[in-house]
Amino acid sequence: MRGVDKNDVPSVTVPRLALYLRKLRELRARGVERVSSKDLAEMIDLNAAQIRKDFSYFGEFGTRGVGYEVPVLVDEITRCLGLDHTWNVVIVGAGLLGTALARYRGFTEQGFRLVGMFDSSASVIGARFGTGEDSRVRSVHELDEFCRRERVDIAMITVPAGEAENTVRRLGAAGVKAILNFAPLKVHAPEGVLVRQVDLSSELMSLSFYLDKEQE
Template sequence: MTHEPDRLSDATVLRLPTYLRALAELEARGVTSVSSEELAVRSGVNSAKLRKDLSHLGSYGVRGVGYDVRVLADEVSKVLGLAQVRPVVIVGMGHLGHALADFGGFATKGFDVVACFDRDPDIVGRRIGGLDVHSMAELPQVLARVAPRGDAIAVIATPAASAQGAADDLVLAGVRSVLNFAPVHLAVPQGTDVRKVDLSTELQLLAFHAMHRDALPGGASSAGSDLSTSEVPS
């Protein structure tokens, strides 16, 4: 891995976190090297696709040995922008926001929840997940303190009716990366990246698969892997 990564396709980038998770699990078990076949199985992709993805990073493995788990994990982390800890702020401290703030797994993945926000005066001032909940009016000042490099990732966990307003406030405060849990499309300016987590859509897709699986003898799925949300198209 001696050269800069090639320009990666969106599909390859979407698979990299899956590879990183599999590598972390192997490292936790004390495994120091892994074949492309085993890593592919653990990642839920075919080995040819995995080898092609990793070749874009400059990693080809060693014949008969495979990939160095630690080295490959470091390289994937670097490509994903996880070489340094990324600050995360949560907007909307209802049940979902509360659960996200309490979740302790972010720190081991390269993220640090540094601030929480809400508009409800009954919630502002509470302590959730070890953090004081700030009002949205404090957003610019708090961001300047907890994410002075301007690299904060915002998680919107508000009701749908409040999500666009939260996004507008975040953009005005300089946030350019948003993870949206609200079931609504957000209008943001060019240069702002939004990823949407739509739980209702995922449930609908699972219902679709269940309906077609249950309709076939033996419970086999008629949809097959082509429609599976766990597999990213190449």
């Protein structure tokens, strides 16, 4: 990003940019040409100043008195998020969840290219996960070498909890720079590797807390 120090961007702004982007793409698809921060704020149930401030960390994308051009904003946010180039992604763990992720659309659409899928179980190794001839589940034994050779950027891991820590370590050693962990435990992030936790049971527990609250 031209002259933007990303360390100055609040961490809560980043997921919101993703939210804006999705809504803006929807608007663009519907042929909407312009939008004001107020309009957008109403659509996604947020404060308008919040939206303007979030944009302001990256530049001035709008026109005073007018608003924002939807296609311009889509492009700008796409760039802000680093989605203007392709990221190589692998999935480790070809169980039900891994397979569901592999089929997830809105995936290649956003510049994420699923280049490999790995499992330790002989019963799934060799199974197809995509359309190409090389879209077959590989043995985890190949994981390290593959990640290095194919310059894998991001890994999503859906392995059992007991294997998660070890998998993360191997991925880190193989040069993978970011990991999305679906295993239900917080793994230790190797030096220089960004690890994010996606945690279903944690989400359910939060719901439970607020449900409980209502019943008081």
